[in-house]
Amino acid sequence: MSFLEIDHVxxxxxxxDKPVLTDVDLHFDQGVITAxxxxxGSGKTTLTRLMIGVLRPSCGxxxxxxxxxxxxxxxxxxxxxxxxxxxxxLQLFCGSVAEEVGFGLANRGCKQETVMERVAFYLDYxxxxxxxxxxxxxxxxxxxxxxxxxxxxxxxxxFLVLDExxxxxxxxxxxxxxxxxxxxxxxxxxxxxxxHDTAFVDRVAExxxxxxxxxxxxxxxxxxxxxxxx
Amino acid sequence: MKLDPRTKMxxxxxxxxxxxxYNTPGRLLLLLAVTVAILLLFRFDLGAIGSxxxxxxxxxxxxxxxxxxxxxxxxxxxxxxxxxxxxTGGLLTGAGVVLRIVVVxxxxxxxxxxxxxxxxxxxxxxxxxxxxxxxxxxALRFLPVFRxxxxxxxxxVQLRGIDLKKVPWGQKIAMYRRLLFPVIYxxxxxxxxxxxxxxxxxxxxxxxxxxxxxxxxxxxxYMVLVIFPLITIVLILLQLS
Numbered sequence: 001m002s003f004l005e006i007d008h009v010x011x012x013x014x015x016x017d018k019p020v021l022t023d024v025d026l027h028f029d030q031g032v033i034t035a036x037x038x039x040x041g042s043g044k045t046t047l048t049r050l051m052i053g054v055l056r057p058s059c060g061x062x063x064x065x066x067x068x069x070x071x072x073x074x075x076x077x078x079x080x081x082x083x084x085x086x087x088x089x090l091q092l093f094c095g096s097v098a099e100e101v102g103f104g105l106a107n108r109g110c111k112q113e114t115v116m117e118r119v120a121f122y123l124d125y126x127x128x129x130x131x132x133x134x135x136x137x138x139x140x141x142x143x144x145x146x147x148x149x150x151x152x153x154x155x156x157x158x159f160l161v162l163d164e165x166x167x168x169x170x171x172x173x174x175x176x177x178x179x180x181x182x183x184x185x186x187x188x189x190x191x192x193x194x195x196h197d198t199a200f201v202d203r204v205a206e207x208x209x210x211x212x213x214x215x216x217x218x219x220x221x222x223x224x225x226x227x228x229x230x
Numbered sequence: 231m232k233l234d235p236r237t238k239m240x241x242x243x244x245x246x247x248x249x250x251x252y253n254t255p256g257r258l259l260l261l262l263a264v265t266v267a268i269l270l271l272f273r274f275d276l277g278a279i280g281s282x283x284x285x286x287x288x289x290x291x292x293x294x295x296x297x298x299x300x301x302x303x304x305x306x307x308x309x310x311x312x313x314x315x316x317x318t319g320g321l322l323t324g325a326g327v328v329l330r331i332v333v334v335x336x337x338x339x340x341x342x343x344x345x346x347x348x349x350x351x352x353x354x355x356x357x358x359x360x361x362x363x364x365x366x367x368x369a370l371r372f373l374p375v376f377r378x379x380x381x382x383x384x385x386x387v388q389l390r391g392i393d394l395k396k397v398p399w400g401q402k403i404a405m406y407r408r409l410l411f412p413v414i415y416x417x418x419x420x421x422x423x424x425x426x427x428x429x430x431x432x433x434x435x436x437x438x439x440x441x442x443x444x445x446x447x448x449x450x451x452y453m454v455l456v457i458f459p460l461i462t463i464v465l466i467l468l469q470l471s
Contacts, residue, residue: 015275054385074385075393083389091386095412104390107397107405137416155391 001066002027003159003190004051004081009060011046019058020046021214030159030190032222033181035205037195043214044194045086048161051192052083079108082157086164086194088148092136097128097147100136104155122150125180127173142168149177153184160184160191166200178204231271235344235352237451241268244462245337249330251469255322258329265336272343279336285377290328297324346371351445360439368424376417383413 004027011021021043028034036044049055050062053069062069064080085091094100102119106112123129126146131139136147145168152160160181166174174197181191181204195201201208210218245265252258269276283290303319314320341349346367353363387409388394394402447455 014277052389054389073393073395074388075391075396078389079391085386089416090382091389093383093386093409093412093416095408103387104392107390107392135412135415137412137419151390157391 003030003065004028004192005063005066006047006051007061007063009050009057009062011043011050011055012058019214021050023060024211024214024216025060026209026216026219028159028190028192029222031185031188032190032207033185033205034190034192034207034209035195035201036192036209036211037198037201038211042211044211045163047211048083048163048192048194051161052081053077078104078157079155080157081159081161082152082155084148084152084160084162084165086167088141088144089137091148091151092144094136096133097136097139098123098132100147100151101128101154103151118154122154125176126150140168142170142173145169146173153180158189160189160193162191162193164194164196166195166197174200231450233272233454234445234447234451235348236356236445237447237454238340238344239349239352240455241458242337242340244458245340246334248462248465249333249337251466252330253323253326255325255329258326258333262329262333262336265333269336269339272340274339274343278342279332279339282335282339283332285381286331290331293327293331294324297327341370348445351441351443354441355445361434364433368421372417372421375420379413379417383409 006024006026006028009021009024010019012019024043024047036047038044046055050057051069053062053072053074056070064072064077069077083091092100094103098119101122102115105115105118110118120129123132126149128143128147128150131143136144139147145165149162149165162181165177169177178200181193185191185206193201193205207222208218208220209216245261245268248261249258252261266276269279298316298320301320301323302314302317304322305318306314306316307318307321308314308316349370350360350363350367353366354360384394387405392405397405
């Protein structure tokens with residue numbers, strides 16, 4: 001059984017006539033990195049927002065661990081699925097970079113030492129240590145992107161949905177992100193990444209789904225080394 | 231029905247003025263019915279009012295309860311010992327406060343039935359300096375931005391695995407208090423960026439500004455501009471007498 005199932009989902013925004021997504025039927029498994037690609041306006045971000053319960057399908061159903069997504073609260077979804085927004089400004093809300101990374105853990109009752117340890121690790125990995133006390137919205141675009149990713153990864157989610165994670169990152173930082181995502185995937189966790197960065201997708205994704213005008217026009221299925229091993 | 235944006239602005243002022251003046255639920259309900267009828271005349275989607283009011287629902291419930299508790303009058307309906315918790319007068323005052331918010335919000339929706347450019351143009355043709363008109367427009371534009379910002383933060387907090395419904399109230403208030411400053415500061419940063427962007431596009435560089443379009447009153451506008459304020463003045467005088 002797949003971890004996240006999108007079952008014949010269509011979606012139309014309120015007060016709009018034209019559907020953004022039509023009859024999308026996709027299943028996502030743990031341990032697989034899936035890339036969602038397609039031109040601007042093809043419905044990629046809308047699909048990710050449906051996957052995390054921020055939007056609800058006009059018809060069809062989404063299931064997370066076999067349970068309908070509508071039965072989960074956003075908090076429950078957040079504990080299972082980590083979501084990196086397309087625009088990091090929308091998900092940074094704390095007074096400092098360190099607080100941002102530790103927010104989820106601290107508010108879920110983790111021990112202070114554990115929080116500090118995890119925060120230190122992610123600040124170090126994403127090279128944000130020097131900005132620990134800086135107000136997040138004062139960072140550059142690339143730094144904000146790294147912070148948003150670090151803050152989500154620090155929560156240790158079972159599954160990841162990353163909307164344009166490489167925007168604003170230089171080649172070196174893209175490589176760091178790639179290594180980390182592959183490491184997560186090897187640990188058995190799945191992820192969906194939306195990206196226009198074809199080189200990044202080629203290197204990271206084991207499965208590529210192409211969306212166009214709100215419909216899935218191609219699904220490569222699981223490919224490559226990972227598929228052979230499975 | 232098509233009306234000049236300035237006519238609609240006058241209608242909003244009249245409806246909001248009456249909403250602030252009226253304090254009985256009966257009259258406010260009547261005013262709400264008139265406002266809704268006007269909105270329907272402009273084919274406005276009434277569902278939008280609900281979505282605008284939704285984030286303020288808890289505030290409205292809070293105000294209703296406060297009014298019930300602290301403005302007791304009339305017959306006592308519920309009491310704990312000598313302390314009246316709900317009185318007929320308190321309930322009416324509470325309902326009045328909530329209805330006032332709904333009427334003002336619904337009336338303000340009339341401003342959404344024309345575009346922002348017409349809003350500025352209307353004010354400028356009323357001899358309001360362009361800078362001031364633009365400032366008013368930006369202030370109005372920032373209200374939904376600020377609302378969206380709050381919604382985004384609440385969503386982002388929950389997506390970090392925090393079940394807000396299960397967090398005890400004391401902890402929740404402390405969390406919101408901590409988040410309030412970054413949200414306000416974030417909105418200020420956005421305003422700052424907007425100012426830079428405006429200046430980069432030549433805002434206030436030249437003393438004179440020209441406009442491609444001019445708004446013109448039609449007969450129906452003159453009619454509304456006479457009848458609406460006249461009725462409002464009569465209603466105000468009746469209320470005050």
